[in-house]
Amino acid sequence: MTAPNKVVEMTGIEKRFGPVEVLRGVDFELYENEVLALLGDNGAGKSTLIKTLSGYYQPDAGQIQIGGQAVSFGTPHEARDHGIETIYQDLALFDNLDVAANVFAGKEKVGGGWRKMLGFVDRKAMRNEAREAVSQMAINIPRIDQEVSAFSGGQRQCVAIAKSVMWGRKVVIMDEPTAALGVRETGKVLDLIRTLKSHNLSVIVIMHNIEHVMEVAERAIVMRSGTRRGTVNLNGPQDRESHDEIVKMLM
Numbered sequence: 001m002t003a004p005n006k007v008v009e010m011t012g013i014e015k016r017f018g019p020v021e022v023l024r025g026v027d028f029e030l031y032e033n034e035v036l037a038l039l040g041d042n043g044a045g046k047s048t049l050i051k052t053l054s055g056y057y058q059p060d061a062g063q064i065q066i067g068g069q070a071v072s073f074g075t076p077h078e079a080r081d082h083g084i085e086t087i088y089q090d091l092a093l094f095d096n097l098d099v100a101a102n103v104f105a106g107k108e109k110v111g112g113g114w115r116k117m118l119g120f121v122d123r124k125a126m127r128n129e130a131r132e133a134v135s136q137m138a139i140n141i142p143r144i145d146q147e148v149s150a151f152s153g154g155q156r157q158c159v160a161i162a163k164s165v166m167w168g169r170k171v172v173i174m175d176e177p178t179a180a181l182g183v184r185e186t187g188k189v190l191d192l193i194r195t196l197k198s199h200n201l202s203v204i205v206i207m208h209n210i211e212h213v214m215e216v217a218e219r220a221i222v223m224r225s226g227t228r229r230g231t232v233n234l235n236g237p238q239d240r241e242s243h244d245e246i247v248k249m250l251m
């Protein structure tokens with residue numbers, strides 16, 4: 001069996017804020033089509049590591065490779081251009097825009113003929129494509145022309161994820177996607193993560209709830225005080241041995 005390819009490889013990542021050393025030479029890898037959980041107690045450095053990968057922070061030392069190529073991201077935009085999308089808890093959707101406009105934000109489709117000459121966007125085509133994209137997701141979006149301001153946490157994540165799939169991202173990073181959700185919606189968001197995997201994407205998910213991790217992730221990297229404490233391979237919700245191993249590493 002050939003070894004799976006690494007879609008992301010970070011080596012020796014260091015980051016300090018003033019006198020505080022937040023990442024102390026962290027190695028990190030993400031394989032193609034993998035769901036990876038990033039775990040660790042409060043302040044372990046998870047968000048900082050993720051923000052280094054997604055272009056929000058520049059590391060003080062270390063290398064990042066995407067698909068085997070060395071990269072360095074000056075901005076989140078550059079990371080996105082390399083196929084890396086981050087979905088935050090307070091999702092960056094435009095509240096006053098409808099679903100279709102959010103899915104196409106920044107990449108609006110321009111119509112043909114006179115519409116093209118006048119620079120008009122092709123709303124109908126955008127709605128059709130957005131409808132098709134969200135219909136593949138586990139969460140029900142009532143109407144494509146509805147403003148997203150009234151959407152639940154799960155519905156907002158659905159829109160953000162449909163966007164990632166549509167724009168051909170390779171890696172989706174989710175920072176505590178289930179933290180603020182009820183039981184039913186949590187189940188749906190875990191389904192959304194599986195949908196991403198079925199579209200051949202790789203997912204990094206920061207989660208505090210180990211039961212949720214066991215349900216969706218195939219591997220967990222545990223951090224502690226700015227270092228990588230260990231790695232655990234996971235085999236589904238019944239895998240108590242790995243569950244206990246994670247708990248031990250977190251303590």
Ligand SMILES: Nc1ncnc2c1ncn2[C@@H]1O[C@H](COP(=O)(O)OP(=O)(O)OP(=O)(O)O)[C@@H](O)[C@H]1O
Nearest residue numbers: 017018020022040041042043044045046047048049
């Ligand atoms: N911009 C910043 N300036 C100064 N210190 C920071 C900054 N961002 C993070 N830190 C510090 O770095 C450490 C790691 O923070 P980080 O948010 O990466 O941890 P985390 O593992 O994501 O924690 P949590 O689970 O609480 O979100 C913390 O001690 C935090 O206070």
